[in-house]
Amino acid sequence: MAKVVLDKPGEAKEPARIGVYVCHCGGNISDYVDVAKVAETVAKEDGSVVVSKHLMFDCSDVAQQEMIDDIQKLKLNRLVTAACSPKLHEATFRAAAKRAGLNQYLTYHANIREQSSWPHSDDPHGATEKATSHVRSGIAYVKSAQPLDVLRSESTQSVMVVGGGVTGLRAALDLARMNVRVYLVEKAPYLGGHVAELASTYPLGEKGIAIVQRLVSEIQEQPNITVFTNAELVSFKGYVGKFSVTVRMNPRYVVDRSPRFAEAIEACPVQVPEEFDHGLTVRKAIYWPRGPTVPHLPLIDLGLCTRCGACERLLGKAVRFDQPPENLELQVGSVIVSTGFEDYTPALGEYGYGEIPDVVTLPEFERMLEFGDGSGLRHNGHAVGSIAYLYCVGSRQKPGEATTPGSPAHAYCSRFCCNATIHNALDVSGRYPDVRLYHFYRDIRTYGRNELLYEKAGRAGSIFVRYTEDHPPVVSQRDGTAHVTVQASILQNEAVDFPVDLVVLVTGMVSRENRSLNEMLSLPIGPDGFYREVHQKLRPVETNTAGLLIAGTAQAPKDIRETLYSGSAAAAKAATFALKKELELEPFVAFVDPARCSASGKCVAECPYGAIELREQGDFGKKAWVNSAVCKGCGACVAVCPTEAIQRAGFSNDQIRDMIRALGVAEEGA
Amino acid sequence: MAAAGFEPRILVLSTNAISDPGIDYAGSGHVHYPAAARVLRFPCSSMIRPEFILHAFRSGFSGVLIAADGGDCPYLRDCPERTSRRINDAYALLKANGIDPSRLRMSGICSVCSEAFAKHVKSLYEAVQKLGPVVPPGA
Structure with a gap:
């Protein structure tokens, strides 16, 4: 060498x-x-x-x-x-x-x-x-x-994970085991996100909450993870290796332990639909979150509370209605955003949803399976002897087919739902062997090992009926019974009518809005509304902001296994920053020749990152100055400078002119 | 009118993160467009000083296509507005220098917009072919 x-x-x-x-x-x-x-x-x-x-x-x-x-x-x-x-x-x-x-x-x-x-x-x-x-x-x-x-920059050896679903839990755990300090921030009052809601997960049938609890109990053994629930980001600045993030811990209004929580909750006169159960059950204004929560305390939903004083009389000083939100400023070297997805909510009347009482979504049905009292499957006051699953609701939409006003069509396949539905059917067959199950589908995408579930469901009695996208099934109600009418492909699109006790709409995943977070972090969003990675294959968890990583279903629909892969991948990537004392950055940033600078301030106003300021520079006086660690190298400032004093390293104005001249050279004979 | 056999050259100003990969994608897909289009990549189209565009016309180019990031820009949320301001300034500069501003075009080219890119290049190529050279031979 x-x-x-x-x-x-x-x-x-x-x-x-x-x-x-x-x-x-x-x-x-x-x-x-x-x-x-x-x-x-x-x-x-x-x-x-x-x-x-x-x-x-x-x-x-x-x-x-x-x-x-x-x-x-x-x-x-x-x-x-x-x-x-x-x-x-x-x-x-x-x-x-x-x-x-x-x-x-x-x-x-x-x-x-x-x-x-x-x-x-x-x-x-x-x-x-x-x-x-x-x-x-x-x-x-x-x-x-x-x-x-x-460029060299000092690296803060800690990571913030935004979102405490299974992806964030996995990432936090992996990082902690590499001796990296982790702050895990969850907006909801409990950890585990959507997975906590699942009655049974494919392929092994584990309860979602059991998966969450396993991760949480491992996290509790890690002294270098700090968990915040009921908390959110309120400010974000800095650059890779040195982000400064302010976390607001929202008040719970319950500040201390008490042996009388159960009585206090019983005494609360306010009842609202429980979001965790998709409104199928109710909760009080003072309530226990349904997943693991840190600190382990119930909370009061102040928007609903009537201040009747019933809980306060039982809990005394453990209730504090004047508890203020608390801001905490944290220094981290990188940030993993794993904020998850929303269930697609069908429009009113979409396949009878919201109009026919026997039409529910798959996430709602998952919760219903948890309410069984041993007397068989019941819904809406009647026994359920037959179920129709309607696939691809809210997924694989064509342009203009969007059912949510103002939202683009969900052109993508939500990936988890065929598997989840077929597993759900197997779960139902196991619990209630006499229930007849019909699957109305466009295509079945039980990729990989899940194909075995598909075969198993067929053997267990599930009936699969295919339709083409031009002839979607119609859900109606006659004499109090839901009917699914489908033009079955196998019968040359002849219409067949199925009266059923329950219609389960297999809804997909849609992106979360999270507007303030997206703007605060300048997160790149793809046309499908999910966060977009720099490169699908080569840089699958990175964004164009160095040190800002994405993982889980905030990026695209994924199943639990896949979302955990991406949580681990983001942790590994975050560790490449967190395990170094110093980071090397590309030197392509703006620089100022103070002798040429007229201190017009145009570059300062043009920079969206606040990387440029006018500051005293010795004999030159007050001139533009670039914080090279904050500069992203976009060059917007270069275009507005009246004196060409600010230019970009590695791509100067003279270089650009020389290159244009060279490109313009005519060939001989041309 | 156009000089007979006039073969214009087009300068495409692309962006490193979005439109240049889009142009690469056209190449990977063997999507054809006139080879007269030369490419220079910028970090972001907001960096393009209007004088660079005038300089291109003075360096022998008959048309300039800004292959902008549009809303996909990884740097600037309002990149299209900023780039539009640069283009408007460039239009004024071209007019002041007696160059037909229709020789300058801008289009958002995403990282997979190969067909759109080829279409824009062809269209500008044909338009400037009709317009003829910026400085006609012998002028």
């Missing part, structure tokens, strides 16, 4: 000695682009090009070694590679330059595959000219490139 000598600041002033390496990419490039001609043309027309080659694979070890040897033997001080998209291999060649002792930012990676050979495979001459042009712009870039140092 070559000795590594870091660049001196003066190096950029030496005349450029450039090496150009044009890649064949097997034939992906060279089948359409005359790579030899590209290499030859740029060498001929520019004296700074010391060596210009075309290689079979620029990214191969052999080719990289050839570049390193050339840099060292020929004293090259700039490197231009022309190959695939920089998204794939820019980092590869920067690393090669670094190994050769060259500053990694004195390089340019020209895109001549995705942006030349492939789109212009119909025009080899044009593709060759364009590739030449892109290489010329790379040469122009490196000529005035300055060596840059990566």
Whole structure:
């Protein structure tokens, strides 16, 4: 390995000695682009090009070694590679330059595959000219490139997890076991989110609350996890390694333990539908949350409380109506957002929902299964001897099919619901073997091992009836009985009528609104309303804000197993920041030449991140100054500066002009 | 009228996170568009100074397409508004310099908008082909 000598600041002033390496990419490039001609043309027309080659694979070890040897033997001080998209291999060649002792930012990676050979495979001459042009712009870039140092920033070795569902619990636990300090913040008064509601989870039939309790009991053994329930984020600033987050702990108005909670709850005269049971049961204004809660106290719903004093008389000083919210400012190095999903709520009248009493959703039915009193399955005052499941309600909608006003159509498949429904049917068959079960579906997507559940449900007596999306089933009510009329595919769409005791709408997942959180954290949201990762495959839990990670069903519909994978993945990613004392950041930030700055303040006003301020700078007086740790490098400030005093490192205004000029060069004979 | 055989060059100003991947996606899908379109990627279209656009026309380009992020911009929520302001300033600058502002176009290109990108390039290419070079030969 070559000795590594870091660049001196003066190096950029030496005349450029450039090496150009044009890649064949097997034939992906060279089948359409005359790579030899590209290499030859740029060498001929520019004296700074010391060596210009075309290689079979620029990214191969052999080719990289050839570049390193050339840099060292020929004293090259700039490197231009022309190959695939920089998204794939820019980092590869920067690393090669670094190994050769060259500053990694004195390089340019020209895109001549995705942006030349492939789109212009119909025009080899044009593709060759364009590739030449892109290489010329790379040469122009490196000529005035300055060596840059990566930015270093101190790393706070703690992580905040926002959302205490199973994903957040999993992430918190994994991080704590890596000795990382974790703050877990949950808006609801209890942990476990939707999973806590599930009567039986596939494939093993475990109760949802049991899964939650197992995670929570493990968390309770970790001294380095602090859990906040009934709490939310109210401010967020900073950058990776050094976020400052304010958490507001909302008051519970019950501040101390008491042996008389049960009596006090009994005494409360207010009754409202219990959200946890989807309104199928009631709770009081003072109530116990239905999942694990920290601290272990009931709370008073002040919006509903009539201040009758009944609980106060029983609980004395344990009730404090003047308990204020408490703000806590915490320093963390990264944040995992695992805020979960909402159940799709069918529109009024959608498959009879809200109009026909025997129509419920799958999440509601999950709760109903928990209320059994041993006298069989009952609903709405009658025994349930038959159930119709209607699949894909609120999922796989076509544009314009949205049933929620103002919401885009839910074009996606919600992924968990076929499995959950078939498992639910097996659960019902196990509990109530005489209940007849009909499944009305478009497609069954019991992917992976869940396919076995599908087979099992069929053997257990479930009847599957397929319809096409053009002929959805119709739910009606006649003589007090719900009817599902379906045009069955297997009968050439002949309509068949099924009178049933209960219709279960298999509703999917929709994104949570969480507007204030989304704006506070500048979270990227995809067209489906869920958070969007930087890259589906390569960077599946990251956002464009370094250190701000996403996990679970806040990102996309997932089942429990999958959401736990993503919780662990986000924990691993957070650990890559939290386990380091110092972080290295890309140096592509704005910088100010104070001698040129007219202190117009335009850049300060333009920056949405508050990265720029006017501050005293010695002899220059009050001039713009960039906090490079806060700057995201968008360059918006560059466009508004009246004197070009503020520019972006690694992409200066002169570089841009030189590149445009180089791209504009006409080919001979053109 | 256009000079016979005039082959215009188009400068596409893309963005690193969104539209450049969209242009890559066109390439991966072998979606064809005129090779006369050269690409320079910016971090965000809000960085484009109007003078850069004038400079492009003076450097031999007959058309400029800003492949903006639209609402997908990872940096700026109001990126489309900011970019529109830059474009409006650029229109004024082009007019002041005797360049037909219709040679400059902006379109939001998402990271998978390959067909849309190809369509916009073709359309601008055809439009500027009719308009002819910015400075006609011999002028």
